[in-house]
Amino acid sequence: xxxxxxxxxxxxxxxxxxIRNEIRDTKIAILDYSRDNVTQEISxxxxxxxxxxxxxxxxxxxxxxxxxxxxxxxxxxxxxxNFSENLYKTGKANIQLILDxxxxxxxxxxxNYTNSILKDYQKEISAExxxxxxxxxxxxMRYNPELKSVYMFVPGIMAxxxxxxxALMTSISITRxxxxxxxxxxxxxxLNPLMIIIGKVIPYLILGIINAAVIxxxxxxxxxxxxxxxxLLLIGETILFVIxxxxxxxxxxxxxxxxxxxxxxxxxxxxLPTVMLSGYVFPIENMPVVLxxxxxILPAKWYVIIVKxxxxxxxxxEYIWKETFILAxxxxxxxxLSIKKFKIRLL
Amino acid sequence: MNTILHILKKEFLQIFRNKSMLPLIFVMPxxxxxxxxxxxxxxxxNINYCLVDLDQSTFSRDLAERFRxxxxxxxxxxxxxxxxxxxxxxxxxxxxxxxxxxxxxxxxRREGKSKMQLLINAEDGAAAGLINNYSxxxxxxxxxxxxxxxxxxxxxxxxPPLINVNFRNWYNPELNYKTYMxxxxxxxxxxxxxxxxxxMNIAREKEIGTIEQLNVTPIKKYQFIxxxxxxxxxxxxxxxxxxxxxxxxxxGIPVLGSPLVLFSLASIYLISMLGIGLFIxxxxxxQQQAMFIAWFIMVIFIxxxxxxxxxxxxxxxxxxxxxxxxxxHFSKAIRMILLKGSGFRELAEQFTVLSVFAFLIIALAVFRxxxxx
Amino acid sequence: MDREKIxxxxxxxxxxxxxxxxxxxxFEVGRGEIFGFLxxxxxxxxxxxxxxxxxQSPTSxxxxxxxxDIYKESEKIKKNIGYMSQRFSLYEDLTVTENIEFxxxxxxxxxxxxxxxxxxxxxxxxxxxxxxxxxxxxxxxWKQKLAFMTAIIHEPKIVFLDEPTGGVDPLMxxxxxxxxxxxxxxxxxxxxxxxxxxxxxxxxxxxxMVDGRIAALDTxxxxxxxxxxxSMHEVFVKIARN
Numbered sequence: 001x002x003x004x005x006x007x008x009x010x011x012x013x014x015x016x017x018x019i020r021n022e023i024r025d026t027k028i029a030i031l032d033y034s035r036d037n038v039t040q041e042i043s044x045x046x047x048x049x050x051x052x053x054x055x056x057x058x059x060x061x062x063x064x065x066x067x068x069x070x071x072x073x074x075x076x077x078x079x080x081x082n083f084s085e086n087l088y089k090t091g092k093a094n095i096q097l098i099l100d101x102x103x104x105x106x107x108x109x110x111x112n113y114t115n116s117i118l119k120d121y122q123k124e125i126s127a128e129x130x131x132x133x134x135x136x137x138x139x140x141m142r143y144n145p146e147l148k149s150v151y152m153f154v155p156g157i158m159a160x161x162x163x164x165x166x167a168l169m170t171s172i173s174i175t176r177x178x179x180x181x182x183x184x185x186x187x188x189x190x191l192n193p194l195m196i197i198i199g200k201v202i203p204y205l206i207l208g209i210i211n212a213a214v215i216x217x218x219x220x221x222x223x224x225x226x227x228x229x230x231x232l233l234l235i236g237e238t239i240l241f242v243i244x245x246x247x248x249x250x251x252x253x254x255x256x257x258x259x260x261x262x263x264x265x266x267x268x269x270x271x272l273p274t275v276m277l278s279g280y281v282f283p284i285e286n287m288p289v290v291l292x293x294x295x296x297i298l299p300a301k302w303y304v305i306i307v308k309x310x311x312x313x314x315x316x317x318e319y320i321w322k323e324t325f326i327l328a329x330x331x332x333x334x335x336x337l338s339i340k341k342f343k344i345r346l347l
Numbered sequence: 348m349n350t351i352l353h354i355l356k357k358e359f360l361q362i363f364r365n366k367s368m369l370p371l372i373f374v375m376p377x378x379x380x381x382x383x384x385x386x387x388x389x390x391x392x393n394i395n396y397c398l399v400d401l402d403q404s405t406f407s408r409d410l411a412e413r414f415r416x417x418x419x420x421x422x423x424x425x426x427x428x429x430x431x432x433x434x435x436x437x438x439x440x441x442x443x444x445x446x447x448x449x450x451x452x453x454x455x456r457r458e459g460k461s462k463m464q465l466l467i468n469a470e471d472g473a474a475a476g477l478i479n480n481y482s483x484x485x486x487x488x489x490x491x492x493x494x495x496x497x498x499x500x501x502x503x504x505x506x507p508p509l510i511n512v513n514f515r516n517w518y519n520p521e522l523n524y525k526t527y528m529x530x531x532x533x534x535x536x537x538x539x540x541x542x543x544x545x546x547m548n549i550a551r552e553k554e555i556g557t558i559e560q561l562n563v564t565p566i567k568k569y570q571f572i573x574x575x576x577x578x579x580x581x582x583x584x585x586x587x588x589x590x591x592x593x594x595x596x597x598x599g600i601p602v603l604g605s606p607l608v609l610f611s612l613a614s615i616y617l618i619s620m621l622g623i624g625l626f627i628x629x630x631x632x633x634q635q636q637a638m639f640i641a642w643f644i645m646v647i648f649i650x651x652x653x654x655x656x657x658x659x660x661x662x663x664x665x666x667x668x669x670x671x672x673x674x675x676h677f678s679k680a681i682r683m684i685l686l687k688g689s690g691f692r693e694l695a696e697q698f699t700v701l702s703v704f705a706f707l708i709i710a711l712a713v714f715r716x717x718x719x720x
Numbered sequence: 721m722d723r724e725k726i727x728x729x730x731x732x733x734x735x736x737x738x739x740x741x742x743x744x745x746x747f748e749v750g751r752g753e754i755f756g757f758l759x760x761x762x763x764x765x766x767x768x769x770x771x772x773x774x775x776q777s778p779t780s781x782x783x784x785x786x787x788x789d790i791y792k793e794s795e796k797i798k799k800n801i802g803y804m805s806q807r808f809s810l811y812e813d814l815t816v817t818e819n820i821e822f823x824x825x826x827x828x829x830x831x832x833x834x835x836x837x838x839x840x841x842x843x844x845x846x847x848x849x850x851x852x853x854x855x856x857x858x859x860x861x862w863k864q865k866l867a868f869m870t871a872i873i874h875e876p877k878i879v880f881l882d883e884p885t886g887g888v889d890p891l892m893x894x895x896x897x898x899x900x901x902x903x904x905x906x907x908x909x910x911x912x913x914x915x916x917x918x919x920x921x922x923x924x925x926x927x928x929m930v931d932g933r934i935a936a937l938d939t940x941x942x943x944x945x946x947x948x949x950x951s952m953h954e955v956f957v958k959i960a961r962n
Contacts, residue, residue, distance in 0.1 A: 007643045014647060017662065026659050068517060069693050071683050074659060087508045094511050101516035102686040104524045106657045108390070109473070111514055112480040119487070122510050135455070135490045139465045139479055142436060147472030164642070172635050259634050260547055261367045264375075267539075267642070272379060276386045283474055285393050287386045294382075309437065312470050319437045353825030357814065364813050364854075556807035563773050563803040564826045565795060719777050719794055 008161045008211045009218065016150045016223045023109050027055040028075040029067055038084035042095075045121055046077070051113050064098065074100050075110050143228075143312045154219045155307035156280025158212060159300040162238070163245045163274055166208045168266040170249030174200055175262040178253070197342075201246050208242035228314030237310065237324060241303040244327050247334035248299065254341035274300040302326050350566060354574025362578055372582060376536050376590045384529045384598065391477045396443035397424040397432045406452035406493075413485050414445065420481075429466065442468045443478055455493075518686045525598045530685055531654035533590040534678045537613075538620050538649065541583040543641050545624030549575060550637035553628070562718040572713060576621045583617045584610065603688035609681065612694065615701045616677040622708035629715040648674045673704050723750030726878055726909050727772065732781035734767050741767040743932035744781065749911060751877070754904050756923030757913040758956065763929040765913040766806060769882050772911070773803050786877050799827075802871035802879035802908075806886065810867050812856040816847060819855060820870060827874035841869045844899075861892035865899060872903055879903065881912040885919065897922050920952040928959055935959045 028046075032039050047054050055073055058064070067073045078096040080086070087093035097114055101107040144151045174197070177183040186196050216234070219225040227234060248270070256262045276282065277291060278300040284292055295301045302323045309315035317324075362368050396414065400407050414420045423441045426432040432444045446464035454461040465482050469475035519526050552558040561571065588610075594600040624641065631637040650656070651665070652674030658666055669675040680697040683689040691698070727749035734742040742764045749755045759765050770776040772785050774794030783790045786800040810819045820841055824834035842848045845865050855863060864884060872879050881900075885893045897919070904910050912923070920926045920940055927937040936943060936959055940952055949955045 007639075011643075011647065014651065017665065024660060025663065069683070069687055069689055071679060071687075071689070071693070087510065092509050092511055094513070097512065097514035099514060099516050101519035102682055103527045103657055104516075104519055105390075105527070106659065107516055107519070109477070112477060115512060115514075116480060116483070118510060118512050119483075125508060134460060135486055136460065136462050137465055137483060137486055138462060139467065139483075141467050141469035141475055141479075142433075144469035144472055144475070147469055147475055149472045151469075152471045152473075168642075169635075169639070172638065176633075176635060259638075260551070263543075263547070263634075263638050264367065264371055267543075272383070276383045282386055283391070283471055285395075286390050291382065291386050305439070308470055309439075313437055315437050350826055350828065353822055357811065357818070357822045360818060361811065361813050555809070556805055557809045557811060559775060559805050559807075560803070560809040561826070562775055563798060563801070563805075564823070565798045565828070566826050719774050 008165075008215055011161065012154075012157055012215050012218050013222070016153065016219070023051045023106075023113055025053045026051060026074050026106075026110060027072050028052050028077060028110075029056040029058050029073045030054060031058040031061065031064070031076055031078045033081040034079050034083035036084045038087060038093075039079045042079075042118070042121055043077075046114065046117050049113075049117055051117075068100050074103075074106060075114065077114070148223075150219075150223045151225055151312060152308075153280065154215070154223070154225050155304045155311065156275075156278060158215050158238070158307060159241070159278055159303050160271070160274055160280065161211055161215065162208050162242055162303075163270065163300055165211055166204055166242050166245030167249035167252070167270055168263070169207075170201055170204050170246055171252035171256075171262045171266055172259050173204075174250065174253035175256055175259050179258050197250060201250065204249075205242060205246060208245070209239060212238045212242065225311065227311050229310035229316065233317060234307070234310050237303070237306050237320070237327075240324065240327055240331070241299065241306075244299045244303075244331040244334070247331050247338065251334045251338045251341070254338050274298055277301065279304045299327060299330050302330075350570045351573050351577075354566075354570065355577060358574060358578045362582070372540070372586055373589070375540075376533075376586055377593060379536060380529065380532060380590055380593055381597070383532050384525050384594075390524060391474050391481070392419060394420045394443055394478055394481070395423045395441040396420055396445060397426055397435050397441045398422060398445050398447075399426050399429055399432050400445075400447045401427070401449045402447050402451035404452035406455065407447045409493075410447065410486070410489050411445070413489050414482075417481075417485060429464075433466070436466075436468045442474070443482065445482075526600055526686060527682065528655075529594045529598055529600050530681045531678050533587065533594065534652075534674065534681060535649050535654055536590065537583050537587045537617070538674060539645055540586060541579055541617055541620045542624040542627075542645060543638065544582075545576065545579045545621045546627040546631075546637045546641045547624075547634050548579070549625065549628035550631055550634045553631075554633055566718075568713060568716060568718065572625065572709075572716065576618070576625065579621055579624075580614070580617050583621070584613060587613055600685060602685055604684035605690060608690055608694065609684050612677065612680055612684075612698060612701065615698070615705050616673060618705040619673045619701060619708050622705065622712050626708065626712040626715060629712060629717075648672050651675070652678055654678050670700075673701055676700050723752060725749070726751045726787075727755075727783070727785050727911065729772070729783040730781060732768065732771060732783050733779050734764075734771060734776060735779045740932055742771070742778075745929070745932075745934045747927055747934060747937055749878075749909060751909055752904060752907055753924045754900065754910045754912065754922065756920050756926040757911065757929065758917065758920055758926055758952075759913075759915070759929030760960070761915055764932040765929055766882055768929070769803075769880050769911070769913060773801060773880055774798055799874075800877045802874070802876040804867050804871045804879070804881045804884050806882040808860075808863060808867065810855055810863065810870060813854060815852050815854055816842070816858075816866060817851045819866070820873065823870045824873050829874060837873055841866070845869065861888045861895075864888055864892075865896060868896065868899055872908060875906075876908065878909040878911060881910065883914055884912065885914065885916065893919070917951070917953040917956050926952070928956060930960055935962075 030043055032043070046052055056067060058067065058076065064076060067076065076098045078098065080094045083093045095118065097111060099107040099111055141147060174183070177186070216227075220227060249266070252262055252265055256265060274280070277284070277287070277295040278298055279295070284295055284301070306320050306323045309320050398411055400411060415422055424432070424435060429444065429446055435441045444466040446466060448462065451461050451463065463486070465479065467475045467478050549558070591600070591602070595602060623644065627637055627640050627644070631640060651669055652672050653669065654674070658669050658675060661669070676697045680694050683694065725748050729748070730746050731744045732742060732746070733740070733744050745768060757765050757768065767776060771778050771790065772783060774790060774797050778790070785797045788796045788800075790797065811822070814822065817838060820838045821834055824837060829837070842851055845862070847862065847866070850858060850862075868881070868884060885896050888896070893916070900910055900912070914920070923940065925937065925939050926943065928935045936955070938946070943955050944950065944952070947955045947958045949958060
């Protein structure tokens with residue numbers, strides 16, 4: 001029981017603090033053939049950005065492959081010989097960035113960040129010359145000025161944990177009764193089957209709501225994720241989602257006969273797709289179209305959109321009525337289907 | 348020895364008679380590799396944006412054209428004020444607003460300075476960063492191009508020195524996200540299968556009561572444990588091999604390193620994971636509990652194991668914690684073997700650490716398993 | 721008693737936290753006896769049996785089974801006993817033959833011995849037709865009988881049976897007891913718990929457990945005399961009332 005409460009808390013804390021999409025203290029190596037003032041300056045600028053940490057100074061290009069093979073370095077910056085001479089006398093000098101692209105995501109980010117630091121430096125030295133006309137771009141990051149990745153993760157974590165507690169646990173718990181044979185006993189009793197199911201499900205409903213509340217509290221107070229919109233709306237939508245997940249769990253339990261299968265379906269068919277395709281970690285719009293369509297049938301995907309809108313953007317109901325409608329519709333669908341399957345079983 | 352053989356025979360018979368087991372072992376990995384590898388990308392390829400051009404000059408139109416021509420950016424709207432455009436953030440119609448104010452061209456020509464704004468929906472911080480970078484690149488390129496256009500050569504303007512940056516991507520020149528993701532997903536799958544199945548299998552025998560019948564026989568602990576772990580060990584290795592084959596055929600994942608190295612390491616790694624499953628079964632009474640605990644532990648290990656998010660992006664204390672996570676060692680190693688061809692020497696650390704883990708976990712689980720309660 | 725004492729229990733106690741399941745029981749069982757361990761559900765029978773089999777460790781007290789100490793030599797005990805649990809515990813997803821082979825192997829029997837045993841079981845139980853059927857397709861009574869035979873596949877000195885005839889019809893119960901008699905004739909000591917009082921008549925001696933203690937221990941006829949009862953059921957009711 002402790003686990004049912006502790007788990008979401010532990011996960012939120014862990015993920016909020018540890019899982020990042022950002023770049024921080026990434027280890028790099030520098031191969032500086034020139035070792036002059038300018039390369040020093042540039043290196044310092046890169047290393048004091050907070051994004052990178054110098055792991056090694058290299059001396060020749062034979063070391064390149066070895067460094068990468070060790071697996072700790074993500075980028076090697078190479079300054080050509082006579083860098084400052086070339087720069088100031090001939091007007092052009094070369095820097096080469098070699099990236100370990102085995103993690104393409106990381107490589108892309110590392111390259112972009114390094115590049116923008118270099119561009120900054122470029123601007124600084126250009127400022128000393130007569131200013132060519134320049135376009136200044138002011139960048140405004142809305143809803144998340146510090147680009148904290150936790151903002152994006154919290155809605156997803158809520159969806160996952162609620163889905164886990166509600167759908168997974170419900171389906172397993174009902175299936176368990178079936179496996180042990182006690183379900184038949186309940187059905188034979190004068191209790192209305194609907195009542196039996198509701199009785200089974202209510203504990204998980206309460207649990208789900210409590211979990212959601214806990215996660216929200218932690219996100220707001222520990223991680224500083226804002227709730228720009230209405231708290232009431234957020235709570236209401238969350239309850240709706242919990243009910244959706246519960247009804248899905250019930251549906252699963254009407255289809256399978258033993259716990260192991262229930263677990264496998266819930267995990268493989270529900271959990272993994274939810275983690276991957278709901279927009280929790282990977283943005284949906286960048287996936288192949290087929291998968292985008294597939295993500296439409298995941299309740300979690302709609303919930304994540306709703307939470308993001310309400311929490312981060314302060315959207316009111318008029319912006320999310322469509323998603324709410326879809327969730328409600330799914331719930332109804334699951335419930336009707338479950339009732340049908342249930343009746344067939346009884347006959 | 349004989350006893351172990353008998354146990355193995357029983358286990359294998361039971362596993363393969365279980366109708367949901369076979370599809371699980373074969374079909375699930377395929378489906379997940381297919382679907383999930385395609386989903387797992389942080390690439391920003393479709394940036395929906397809205398243009399608010401209050402200048403409507405040749406200048407501003409040129410700039411707007413640059414964005415239009417760039418394949419990453421998709422123009423979704425034209426508005427006449429930022430307030431209007433921001434509504435599109437709420438409805439998720441676009442993620443970026445290009446705001447070009449009045450007198451954009453005039454200011455540039457007369458004063459050599461003009462301003463514009465990029466408003467980015469930064470819910471997804473990482474994506475926002477990239478959108479910023481891409482947009483800034485376009486704008487700066489535009490800036491440079493018009494300098495030469497608008498400033499006639501031969502004027503007294505000095506060109507500042509230029510730092511020329513070029514970059515090369517090693518091991519994955521096309522920045523194929525799949526080469527990174529697929530091995531990771533495979534590791535996650537194999538791990539889950541190994542740990543869950545082992546844990547639930549033993550929990551099931553406990554629940555049904557057959558474990559009691561075994562405990563009352565003279566069967567030795569090590570015989571029982573070997574018999575229980577071995578089948579899932581084999582299955583785990585098999586799924587790994589199978590998944591790699593699919594990865595190679597469908598996604599062209601390179602296999603630069605030696606399979607021997609890979610499977611030796613995988614064998615050791617699997618023992619740890621199965622050991623965790625075994626340990627979980629010694630602290631639970633029912634399958635439900637076993638599954639829940641296994642899920643809890645697995646999700647944490649997997650998400651913190653550097654499979655979906657890079658370990659390097661984590662804060663220091665978290666990075667140190669990943670040292671204790673067998674998954675992070677193995678997933679790092681598998682990528683090194685597949686993509687860089689690393690061998691025993693480079694992976695000495697991983698081999699050692701994983702062996703120590705395997706030993707400790709199994710010892711712990713064996714210690715906890717009691718024939719007499 | 722002139723027979724070799726094959727089970728000796730002295731003040732055997734098992735507590736689960738504050739709850740005392742077995743409260744200082746002492747008794748002896750002779751070789752070749754059919755010893756009945758009676759009592760209502762929850763009286764402590766199963767816990768007592770589990771301690772003797774080495775499945776549970778006692779809180780206090782002493783006991784020796786087949787000459788071995790239950791604290792220090794439980795593994796040696798297990799080589800010499802058979803056990804049939806209250807819950808059915810052969811493997812439902814294996815066939816009759818596979819189950820027999822498995823347990824034979826676990827008890828270290830050689831291949832040819834296992835083959836012989838299999839043949840013998842199938843003949844005795846008249847299950848030749850069913851030898852390759854999965855256990856889950858057989859009726860309960862047959863499964864119980866098979867479980868019993870499997871429990872003594874290695875010809876142990878003692879076999880512990882915990883409610884072996886639960887949920888089975890009277891005809892099947894009689895057949896089951898025929899098997900039990902036969903194994904007793906072959907020299908196996910049978911320690912059987914049951915809550916069917918009529919089965920007590922089949923035993924050589926009987927002990928009655930009430931609330932974790934042994935309330936009475938003697939042959940069925942002597943008990944009926946003592947309590948002035950015409951059936952074991954009456955004996956039990958009278959004891960429980962006190």
